[in-house]
Amino acid sequence: MYTLSAYYHKSRVDFMDKKHPLFIGSCGTYHLYTVEKLPTHRPKGRLDYQLLYIASGRAHFYFDGKPTVVEAGNMVLYRPREEQRYYYYGADQTEVYWVHFTGNNVKNFLRRYGIADDTRIIYTGISIEYKNLS
Template identity: 80%
Template structure:
């Protein structure tokens, strides 16, 4: 299991903020590989809000005692004092991002972005932009640089805006078979992102044209197949920089880049710092954290 999280003032205790209209208290991510089951049950809920994004796989949630299986491309919203009961199973390979937030005007802010008071599951679609915003929040809350609290709120508002745009988009009539094909493509790229990937070969092996495949893949994920593979590589490279001692060249090779220099340049373009600079920032942050 891979986990990465961050908490305001290093405290896992939930709290209600009445001073700010919106305030981020904690955020993180889980990816299950070998752990068979990861349960969460808070019978009395929390005093803040929680927004979870199912980036891949699926998760099992309970609302009013009834189970609802939520697949990739959806978000789940819990409000204060609502019972929280949900389960992740390793066999279903869930990748989940979460953020807890509070404030004195949250209900009206959610309404502004089209999220009704009685909604629990939000059809957000799959997007690497969502993952990037969650990752930005995690990093910002870990590093705690100048004005980080304000930037966290800005990232969360960007997330709300993207959700709102998705909700306002008139849904096209979707062919279930096409959506299944695109879901299989997503899983294929997730499993093979660190190997040479040819979009043309994938399309040919499934007897479909490249242009048709790219168009439908983009409709399903809000990104092209090539962009999706690149972002998978840099995202997993970031995880390896955070959790292993592999050097930059080794990580470059592990995530599918033969040229470490190209990898470093592309990583910097995505995250604003080179892989070595990113790792140095993590080390500095660990040194200044209270023991």
């Protein structure tokens, strides 16, 4: 598994920022090669938002207890205090990029870009393809 991540002030604790319109708390990437399964379950969610972009493979999410597979080229948005339950499987060769963000104007930013308050999956249809250049 390949992982790379960055955290504001090296803190892995989620937080809510009401001072700034938009504030990035952490970001990173995972690419499963050899790990069989990478689960995440946050029953009470987090204080911030999380946006996940599935660059390749697929990811398995549960929304309201129902399983949903999200294919490469699409994103998932979690809002504050929303249960987060998802899995990446090595067999899927999942590569995902994620960002946690907060701020006092996030809802308006999302709405401005056409992301409704109840949107969970953002279908973009764009995925990263790796080509062997040798």
